[in-house]
Amino acid sequence: MTFHRRVRLQARRARRQMVRNGELLTLTEFGERLAIKQSQVIRMLATGCLFAIDVDGIAYIPAILADPVVSRKRLQSICRILAPAPEDCRLGYLTTRWGNLDGRAPLEVISDGRGYRRLREMARAYAAEWSRTTVSIRVVIGKSMVPTPVYVSSAEADPRENLWRRARKAVEEGGYSVLTAEPNVAQAAVSIQRTDVAAGNGVEEAGLKLRIRNSVASVRVEVDGFPPKSKQFRLAAVESIASIVLFILTTLAEEDGVLTMGSGKKRCARLS
Numbered sequence: 001m002t003f004h005r006r007v008r009l010q011a012r013r014a015r016r017q018m019v020r021n022g023e024l025l026t027l028t029e030f031g032e033r034l035a036i037k038q039s040q041v042i043r044m045l046a047t048g049c050l051f052a053i054d055v056d057g058i059a060y061i062p063a064i065l066a067d068p069v070v071s072r073k074r075l076q077s078i079c080r081i082l083a084p085a086p087e088d089c090r091l092g093y094l095t096t097r098w099g100n101l102d103g104r105a106p107l108e109v110i111s112d113g114r115g116y117r118r119l120r121e122m123a124r125a126y127a128a129e130w131s132r133t134t135v136s137i138r139v140v141i142g143k144s145m146v147p148t149p150v151y152v153s154s155a156e157a158d159p160r161e162n163l164w165r166r167a168r169k170a171v172e173e174g175g176y177s178v179l180t181a182e183p184n185v186a187q188a189a190v191s192i193q194r195t196d197v198a199a200g201n202g203v204e205e206a207g208l209k210l211r212i213r214n215s216v217a218s219v220r221v222e223v224d225g226f227p228p229k230s231k232q233f234r235l236a237a238v239e240s241i242a243s244i245v246l247f248i249l250t251t252l253a254e255e256d257g258v259l260t261m262g263s264g265k266k267r268c269a270r271l272s
Helices: 003-021 026-034 038-046 072-081 089-097 113-128 163-172 241-255
Strands: 025-028 054-057 058-062 130-140 149-156 185-197 199-213 216-224 231-233
Touching: 003 025, 003 054, 003 058, 025 026, 026 038, 026 058, 054 089, 072 113, 130 163, 130 241, 149 163, 149 241, 163 185, 163 199, 163 241, 185 241, 199 241, 216 241, 231 241
Parallel strands: none
Antiparallel strands: 025 058, 054 058, 130 149, 130 185, 185 199, 199 216, 216 231
16 A cells, blocks of 8 residues: 555544544534524535535535634634635644644634734635746747746745736746846747646636837737737836736736635625
């Protein structure tokens, strides 16, 4: 038996034990615990206010999410923040003592106003670790597009954050450039990709096609799920193609604030 298979089997046994111990509840049991309908539980799962863990093909909700001592409103808010992380990891985060929370677990600090604010900040940082945004730039030198990127940069960022802000953050953090002395670039192509760290798969979210002439960048903006559009950007003094792309991304972040993916601001259904 391989090491990874042994770990998976141990995790499966541990989850089955949690079901036997009552640490994991079926959707029906969870609804009964909070005296709400199962349809309401399903809506709360859909908005990220709750999360479920699969055990042998059945969805179970951690019993700690129904703890009567903990503020449900605050706990559900933290669950929404943690949504980019895999469900098992969300449970692990909520039940682990963290140094950045003064050695306490999230459920131990959630009732304290200052501790809750700190918890939200740390939970956002944890959630961002599960998604990476990468910006890569290819350029035309002479009459041919260079087949490999001349610049690549990545940053951990919550996938629900505005697309352009995530891409700007990636470039701001600095990347790897293969050009030691950059030539005069008149054309370039920019790819913005989001990678799910847990699944290890990536998807291209957007692309920019640039033509630069006389301090003006003509850009074709292509975003998955949106019709393409063309924009022009007047350039000030810039030193590299990366700085041009950063300027364009910054402008798009200010103009196109609606390009977000997710449900980070959705409210939970009220508990009766």
